[in-house]
Amino acid sequence: MASQELIRKLEETIENVPDFPIPGIQFKDISPIFLNPKLYEAVIEDLVAFSKGKVDAVCGIESRGYLFGIAIAVALEVPFILIRKKGKLPPTTVSEKYDLEYGSAEIETREGQIKKGQRILIHDDLLATGGTTEAAAKLVEKQGAKVAQFSFLIGLTDLKGDKKLKKFDAEIYHILNY
Numbered sequence: 001m002a003s004q005e006l007i008r009k010l011e012e013t014i015e016n017v018p019d020f021p022i023p024g025i026q027f028k029d030i031s032p033i034f035l036n037p038k039l040y041e042a043v044i045e046d047l048v049a050f051s052k053g054k055v056d057a058v059c060g061i062e063s064r065g066y067l068f069g070i071a072i073a074v075a076l077e078v079p080f081i082l083i084r085k086k087g088k089l090p091p092t093t094v095s096e097k098y099d100l101e102y103g104s105a106e107i108e109t110r111e112g113q114i115k116k117g118q119r120i121l122i123h124d125d126l127l128a129t130g131g132t133t134e135a136a137a138k139l140v141e142k143q144g145a146k147v148a149q150f151s152f153l154i155g156l157t158d159l160k161g162d163k164k165l166k167k168f169d170a171e172i173y174h175i176l177n178y
Helices: 004-013 031-035 037-051 065-076 131-142 161-168
Strands: 015-018 026-029 057-061 080-085 093-099 104-110 119-127 146-155 171-177
Touching: 004 031, 004 037, 004 171, 031 037, 037 065, 037 146, 037 171, 057 065, 057 131, 065 080, 065 119, 093 131, 104 131, 119 131, 119 161, 131 146, 131 161, 146 161, 161 171
Parallel strands: 057 080, 057 119, 119 146, 146 171
Antiparallel strands: 015 026, 080 104, 093 104
8 A cells, every 4th residue: 555655765764773683583663754744744644544434542552552553543533542551640540461482571541441342443652473463462451342453563574463363354554574
């Protein structure tokens, strides 16, 4: 869906930072996008085009999922719902645990913000292995809503995160693939 021009501009703008945060990782630094308001606007327009008329709310995953997710929700004129790490939202919350490479983590939303039957877009900046996004989808389903779409600025295809998300029978979109 993204134009070749948008893809080219993003590839020129996103910085690759080798060995960050640990040796062997090639970090994709998206922060330079925010120095260019027109590029940021083009990203939002592309992500909104993917979801227009297909969702009732946007859930953004802490914290970088908020950078684009809020703007997507505003443009779509639908609610934006925070998905945060456990303990960051006031009670009452609904939570979902998931496994990490070493240990586990937990995410949550405020109870009652996701409505039964809603079609939800889950947005984050990057899809890697898909563990956090899968947990977010389970969190949505636990509250009686349906994950209609997943959107990301970047998909790291070698890490096969899309495979984890296929079971939710939702559209999956990344502007860039590495």
